[in-house]
Amino acid sequence: MHTCIHLGASSILDQGVDPLLLGPPDTWSPAKVRALRRARRQAFWCLSGKPSHFNAFFAYAAGCSALHTAAFMGNLRGVDLIIERSDNPVATVDTRAQLHHRMTPLHVAAISGHEAVCRRLLDAGAEPAVHDRWGHTPAYWASRRGHAHLAQRLNDADRERRRESMREREAVPAPAQSGGAVRV
Amino acid sequence: MLQHACCYRDNPQLVALLLERKADPRRTTTRGDGAGLAALSYACMRPHTDTILSLLQHDVSLARPDEGSSSNLPFSFLAAYGHSETLHAVQLAHPLLCAELFSQGFVGRGVRVNWVKICFDMKGDLETVRFFLDQARHVYEYV
Numbered sequence: 001m002h003t004c005i006h007l008g009a010s011s012i013l014d015q016g017v018d019p020l021l022l023g024p025p026d027t028w029s030p031a032k033v034r035a036l037r038r039a040r041r042q043a044f045w046c047l048s049g050k051p052s053h054f055n056a057f058f059a060y061a062a063g064c065s066a067l068h069t070a071a072f073m074g075n076l077r078g079v080d081l082i083i084e085r086s087d088n089p090v091a092t093v094d095t096r097a098q099l100h101h102r103m104t105p106l107h108v109a110a111i112s113g114h115e116a117v118c119r120r121l122l123d124a125g126a127e128p129a130v131h132d133r134w135g136h137t138p139a140y141w142a143s144r145r146g147h148a149h150l151a152q153r154l155n156d157a158d159r160e161r162r163r164e165s166m167r168e169r170e171a172v173p174a175p176a177q178s179g180g181a182v183r184v
Numbered sequence: 185m186l187q188h189a190c191c192y193r194d195n196p197q198l199v200a201l202l203l204e205r206k207a208d209p210r211r212t213t214t215r216g217d218g219a220g221l222a223a224l225s226y227a228c229m230r231p232h233t234d235t236i237l238s239l240l241q242h243d244v245s246l247a248r249p250d251e252g253s254s255s256n257l258p259f260s261f262l263a264a265y266g267h268s269e270t271l272h273a274v275q276l277a278h279p280l281l282c283a284e285l286f287s288q289g290f291v292g293r294g295v296r297v298n299w300v301k302i303c304f305d306m307k308g309d310l311e312t313v314r315f316f317l318d319q320a321r322h323v324y325e326y327v
Contacts, residue, residue, distance in 0.1 A: 066300035075308040082300075085317055 064097035064108070071105040071121065074114035079105075083124045090125035101132040110138035110154060113147040118154065128158040187213060190223040190239070194232035199223075203242050210246070222246070228261035231270040237277050244281050259285060263302040263316065266309025286319040 070078035086092040096102040106126045109117040118138070122128060129137050139158070143151035186207040189198050203209065212222045224246045227235040239246055247258055262271050275282040286299060299316040303309060 064301075066298055066304055069301045069304040070308065073304055073308060075304055077310055078304055078308050078313060081310060081313055081317070 064103075065095050065105070067092060067095060067105045068097055068103070068108050071109040071114065071117050072112050074109075074112060074117055076114075076116050076120060079117055079120055083120070093121050093124045093126040094130070101134055101136070103132045104130050104138075106130065106138045107132055107136075107141055110142040110147070110150060111145050113142065113145060113150055115147075115150050115153065118150060122157050128154050128161055186211070186223045187221070187226050190232060190235050191226040191230070194227075194230070194235050196234040196238035199235050199238045200242075203239075209239055209243060222258070224258040225261060228258045228267070228270075229265065231262060231265070231267040233270045233273050236270065236274060240274070240278055240281070244278060247278075247281060247285065257297060260297070260299075260302050263299045263312060264306035266303065266307040266312045268309060268311035268315050271312065271315050282319075286316060 067079065067082050070082060083089050083092060093106070094104055096104060097108075101107075104126065106118060106121045106128070107130070109121060128139070131137060137154070137158075139151045139154035142148075142154060186199065186202045186209060189195065189202060209223050212220050214220075224236065224239050227239060259271075259274075261267075262274075271282075299319075300313055303313045303316065
């Protein structure tokens with residue numbers, strides 16, 4: 001991805017800075033600030049009107065799918081549209097980002113705290129306990145970003161999903177034994 | 185001059201006149217935050233549809249990325265700002281160009297562009313997203 005829009009993110013990534021780990025502005029190192037300023041100069045029109053630099057840089061970074069971007073930006077109707085048009089919604093919602101710790105769209109929606117998007121992804125078959133490259137779940141990221149309520153909902157969804165699979169396993173009858181002696 | 189004409193007015197006659205007088209449509213701005221943008225990019229930002237069509241009529245290759253450079257795709261502004269009507273107009277006037285740019289996911293020399301992702305990067309206009317998904321859903325769905 002090499003449009004003007006993405007040059008900002010590219011220069012950030014060139015500095016070895018992971019946009020996900022930028023943290024709040026008051027914790028940015030001088031190197032990060034310089035990289036951000038350079039990126040801002042290159043992608044000024046994209047950043048205006050955005051909720052934060054953090055949002056903007058993640059969204060513009062290469063390595064994630066359209067669904068990741070829509071999920072991160074909280075575009076519920078966009079997420080709906082992509083899922084509806086997909087031949088295999090389960091595979092689509094579980095697409096891994098090439099960068100950003102191989103996160104799924106559910107991870108990035110959890111990071112940005114978009115509860116409705118998370119619910120839509122779960123309804124489409126997203127796995128609530130999916131792990132990124134470092135073993136973190138969407139609930140972990142939601143909690144780390146201060147979205148405690150969403151983290152709770154994701155944990156509940158995970159528990160519910162486990163309970164359902166247990167019930168399904170119990171409902172399946174055990175295979176009949178054959179060849180055994182019949183006791184009278 | 186041409187960049188100003190494309191940016192501030194949708195006046196294809198003025199653009200045609202400037203092009204006739206040897207204005208260079210590939211010339212880019214050199215100062216300020218928007219440095220590096222050519223006339224078509226400014227027309228796409230607004231969007232000035234008639235101006236865009238006039239520039240493409242002059243030289244259809246203006247919509248392609250520069251040789252040796254993968255940056256500056258003018259139509260990325262149409263995608264980002266959600267100008268679906270202009271996209272339809274351009275497709276009607278230049279179907280081959282649009283097929284080349286939008287149906288493969290690859291533009292120019294191996295430059296990969298996910299137009300749907302660019303839509304979500306900015307405005308997330310659903311009509312624009314639908315336009316690109318109609319072109320090549322299988323290309324844009326995944327990474």
